[in-house]
Amino acid sequence: xxxxxxxxxxxxDKDMLNDMLMTEKYVSGHYETAIMESANESVRNALRQIxxxxxxxxxxxxxxxxQRGWYNPQ
Numbered sequence: 001x002x003x004x005x006x007x008x009x010x011x012x013d014k015d016m017l018n019d020m021l022m023t024e025k026y027v028s029g030h031y032e033t034a035i036m037e038s039a040n041e042s043v044r045n046a047l048r049q050i051x052x053x054x055x056x057x058x059x060x061x062x063x064x065x066x067q068r069g070w071y072n073p074q
Contacts, residue, residue: 014070017061021071024058 031051038044065071 014065014068017065017070021058021061021065024054024061028054028058 028051031047031054035044035047035051038047062071066073
């Protein structure tokens with residue numbers, strides 16, 4: 001694979017992972033709002049479980065980006 005194509009793939013991968021991470025953050029925030037506004041405890045518990053799964057996905061994406069030097073926390 002030519003160097004230019006490989007670099008483009010890397011940029012595309014970085015952009016895709018960044019988009020995925022931002023989406024996970026966005027979705028997690030909406031689950032938080034739904035949890036806070038739910039009057040039914042069963043619904044709240046189900047939403048908490050889903051939100052936890054979303055946060056696990058975000059952690060996996062963050063780890064992949066951080067290992068590649070694409071996301072450096074301050």
